[in-house]
Amino acid sequence: MTTTTTTTTSTAGAAPAAAQDAPRARRARRALTPGRRLPAARLTGPVLLLALWAAASAAGQLDPGAIPAPWTVLRTAGHLWTDGTLPTDVATSLRRAAYGFSLGLVGGVLLALASGLSRTGEALIDGTVNLNRAIPTLGLIPLFILWLGIGETFKIAIIAIVVYIPIYLNTHAALSGIDSRFVELAEVQGLSRWAFIRQIVVPGALPGFFVGLRLGVTGSWLGLVVLEQINATSGLGYMMFQAQNYGQTDVILVGLLIYGVFGLISDSVVRLVERRVLSWRRTLSS
Amino acid sequence: MAPHTEQLTRPAVSLRGLTRSFEGRTVLDGIDLDLPAGQFTALLGHSGSGKSTLLRAIAGLDHKVAGSGELSAPQRVSVVFQDSRLLPWRRVLDNVLLGTNGKDAADRGRAALAEVGLKGRERAWPSELSGGEAQRAALARSLVREPELLLADEPFGALDALTRIRMHGLLRRLWQHHRPSVLLVTHDVDEAIVLADRVLVLDNGRIGLDLTIDRPHPRSHRDPLLGEYRERLLAALGVTEDLA
Numbered sequence: 001m002t003t004t005t006t007t008t009t010s011t012a013g014a015a016p017a018a019a020q021d022a023p024r025a026r027r028a029r030r031a032l033t034p035g036r037r038l039p040a041a042r043l044t045g046p047v048l049l050l051a052l053w054a055a056a057s058a059a060g061q062l063d064p065g066a067i068p069a070p071w072t073v074l075r076t077a078g079h080l081w082t083d084g085t086l087p088t089d090v091a092t093s094l095r096r097a098a099y100g101f102s103l104g105l106v107g108g109v110l111l112a113l114a115s116g117l118s119r120t121g122e123a124l125i126d127g128t129v130n131l132n133r134a135i136p137t138l139g140l141i142p143l144f145i146l147w148l149g150i151g152e153t154f155k156i157a158i159i160a161i162v163v164y165i166p167i168y169l170n171t172h173a174a175l176s177g178i179d180s181r182f183v184e185l186a187e188v189q190g191l192s193r194w195a196f197i198r199q200i201v202v203p204g205a206l207p208g209f210f211v212g213l214r215l216g217v218t219g220s221w222l223g224l225v226v227l228e229q230i231n232a233t234s235g236l237g238y239m240m241f242q243a244q245n246y247g248q249t250d251v252i253l254v255g256l257l258i259y260g261v262f263g264l265i266s267d268s269v270v271r272l273v274e275r276r277v278l279s280w281r282r283t284l285s286s
Numbered sequence: 287m288a289p290h291t292e293q294l295t296r297p298a299v300s301l302r303g304l305t306r307s308f309e310g311r312t313v314l315d316g317i318d319l320d321l322p323a324g325q326f327t328a329l330l331g332h333s334g335s336g337k338s339t340l341l342r343a344i345a346g347l348d349h350k351v352a353g354s355g356e357l358s359a360p361q362r363v364s365v366v367f368q369d370s371r372l373l374p375w376r377r378v379l380d381n382v383l384l385g386t387n388g389k390d391a392a393d394r395g396r397a398a399l400a401e402v403g404l405k406g407r408e409r410a411w412p413s414e415l416s417g418g419e420a421q422r423a424a425l426a427r428s429l430v431r432e433p434e435l436l437l438a439d440e441p442f443g444a445l446d447a448l449t450r451i452r453m454h455g456l457l458r459r460l461w462q463h464h465r466p467s468v469l470l471v472t473h474d475v476d477e478a479i480v481l482a483d484r485v486l487v488l489d490n491g492r493i494g495l496d497l498t499i500d501r502p503h504p505r506s507h508r509d510p511l512l513g514e515y516r517e518r519l520l521a522a523l524g525v526t527e528d529l530a
Contacts, residue, residue, distance in 0.1 A: 181371055184347055188365040189385030189427075199384065203375040280375045280411045 042268075068250040073257065076250040085239070090258060092235040093224060096152065097262070100159025101220040107160060108167030108212065115168075116175025116205070117197060129168050137161045138226055145231065155227045162223040166215035174208025175201060207281070210274040217266045225259060298323040298435050298467040299344055304355035306339050306348065313339045315491030316355070323434070326461055326468045328482035330475060330519060335488045337471045341365075341437050344469065359435060360467075364428035366438040370420035372412035372427075379408035382427045391430075398426040401463075402456060418449035422456070429460060436466045440473065454481055458503060475519050479512050480505050487522040495522040 038044065050070065056062050057069035064072070080086035111129065114121035141158060148154035178201055186196045228237020236255045243251035299321040306314040313336040321327055331337040342348045343357065345365050372381045382395040399408060402422040412420060421441060428436060441457075442450045458481055461468055472478055478485045479499060487495040499515055506512075520526070 181367070181369070182373065185367075185371045185373075185384070187347060188345060188363075189431075191385045195385070199376075200373065203373070206375075278375075280413065 065247075066249060068253065073250050073253045076248075077254045077257075080239075080251070080254065086254075089234060089236050089239045093228065093237070094262075096155050096159065096227075096235065097220050097224050099152075100156045100223065101163050101216065103156065103160035104163025104216060104220070105167060105213070108164035108216065109171060109209070111164070112168045112171035112175060112209075116172045117201070122176075126172065129165065129172075132161070133165050133169070137165070137223070141227070141231065150231060155224075155231070158227055159220050159223040162219040163216040166219060167209070167212035170212030170215070171205060171209045174205035177208075178204050207278060210270070210278065213274075214267065214270050217270055218263065221259060221263050221266070296323055297321060298325075298360055299469070300356075300358045301344075302356040304340075304343060304353070304357055306336070306343055306351050306353035308339075308351065312491055314343070314353070317491070317493060319486070319493060321435075321467050321469060323467050324465045325484060326458075326470070326482050327484045327486060328470045328472055328478035329486045329488060330472060330478050330523065331488035332523065333473060336491055337473075337488055338439055340488065341439050341469065341471050344435075345437050360433075362431055362433045363435045363437060364431050364433035364466075366421075366424050366428050366436070366441040368440045368443045370412070370415075370417075370424040372415075372420055372423055374412050376412075377408065378404065378410050378412065378415070378423050381412065381423060382430055384427060386430055394430050395426070398430040399423070401429065401460065402426045417445055418453065421445060421453065425457070425460065429464060432464070433466045436461075436468045438468065438470045440471055442477065443472075443474075450477070455504070457481065475516055475523070476507065478519070479515055480507070485515075485519060487519060489522065495519065 053062075053067075054070050057064075057067075062069070068076075077086065111125050115125035115129075116122070137158060140161070141154075144154040144157055148157060182200050182204065183196075186200055191199065224235075225237055228235040229241050232238040232241075236258055240252045240255035243249075243255070297320040299319070301317050301319040304314055304317040304319075305312065317340065329337050329340065339348070339351070343351075343353070344359050345363060346359070347365075372378070373384065376384070379392070379395050379399065382398055383391050386395065396405075396408060399405060402425050404419060404422050404426065407415070407419065407423075412423070415423065421444075424441070438457075442453050445453060454477065457468075457470075468482075470478070470482060483499055485495075485497045485499060486493050487497075489495075495518070497515065497518065499512075501509060501511060
């Protein structure tokens with residue numbers, strides 16, 4: 001009974017307040033989505049950073065020996081480009097990254113398909129890949145040098161390993177996590193095994209694959225930097241390693257800048273492809 | 287109407303001593319049942335009474351379930367689930383055509399979509415459809431295969447009341463036009479009475495009541511005779527009106 005009384009009182013008390021509120025224009029609810037995208041949003045941060053760097057250099061706040069001015073870096077890049085060493089180094093690095101990445105991509109996808117679509121494949125592959133994952137790939141460098149020599153092959157092999165693992169893991173998880181309701185649907189609609197894989201399993205696993213792909217792209221650059229700075233006689237990393245010996249900070253910054261640009265471009269390309277392929281998804285980012 | 291009458295003589299679905307159990311608990315306990323071709327049947331029961339188990343057995347979806355008994359069902363069976371189960375990565379028309387082949391498949395898919403009132407939405411993504419529209423698309427997907435038997439597992443359970451009424455009319459029209467045998471699993475007594483010509487009540491793994499509803503369509507809830515059917519069905523389900 002007490003409860004009833006309380007309820008009645010509070011309702012009675014609230015009623016006049018509600019009546020007062022009624023004629024007032026109701027304010028729109030706070031939207032929880034991040035709102036409209038800013039134009040060129042992804043470039044805003046980097047450009048701001050660059051502006052700060054330029055301003056600090058112009059004001060003489062930075063030691064030119066430690067952090068040279070942006071225009072010094074650009075001039076050095078121009079010199080290196082015209083005398084022909086930079087184009088060669090860039091081409092070498094790109095080739096290594098491209099080969100390693102392609103191998104890792106194909107390997108990761110094939111292994112994930114074999115392991116995600118058959119129980120035998122899973123028994124053979126999944127545990128092995130997870131064992132491989134437990135060993136830090138960069139720790140394999142000494143062994144791979146002994147096996148494959150210090151040439152290009154071992155570098156490409158290491159990059160491929162760094163790339164295939166995230167692609168395998170994410171694609172495999174997506175393939176084996178297919179919604180059982182869709183499996184049931186495929187049975188009801190009388191799909192053949194092949195049609196089921198092609199029309200339901202693979203498209204359903206694509207979001208997971210793209211997560212792996214983006215991690216793989218980042219991994220390929222990471223592997224490249226490490227390999228070129230300790231075990232190379234050419235390439236961007238080698239150029240930076242030499243510059244370190246001669247104290248050429250500007251050359252090191254040129255190398256870092258190019259790595260950064262490569263990373264940004266490759267990530268953007270993957271995002272673009274992802275948005276095209278997964279256009280059916282309507283998420284916060286759209 | 288003559289060929290229709292002739293069809294009714296041969297059962298579309300025939301069950302003899304159908305038994306299914308999960309982890310030692312008997313869910314279906316020796317069910318004998320014939321569903322004549324072209325009949326609209328509703329299956330009522332409490333939640334957990336085994337309605338869905340029976341439907342899934344007829345659909346051939348119970349691979350890992352222990353059981354025995356004889357079961358015969360037509361070749362072309364379609365299932366409509368409680369959720370529309372549209373693949374989010376396929377446009378509506380491609381969803382309707384899932385598992386359908388042939389040169390004229392696309393035309394048949396468009397016709398089926400038009401029939402359920404989704405003409406013009408062929409290129410939409412499932413995420414752009416409302417709950418009712420998605421369920422219409424699922425109906426189109428089941429119709430495009432021209433099923434001899436349509437199994438529906440609480441197809442309107444997730445819809446709001448107004449949409450549900452409209453879907454009732456649609457399902458009845460589609461049935462009249464295509465004449466498949468229909469087994470509609472539902473927990474909604476009124477839905478069963480309005481739609482079906484025969485209502486079964488599943489109780490403790492057996493058919494507890496088998497009621498033929500001989501009233502003309504479209505039916506109204508205000509029909510006093512339907513009220514009598516309703517009371518009998520509620521009694522068979524163990525619900526007495528004076529409690530409400």
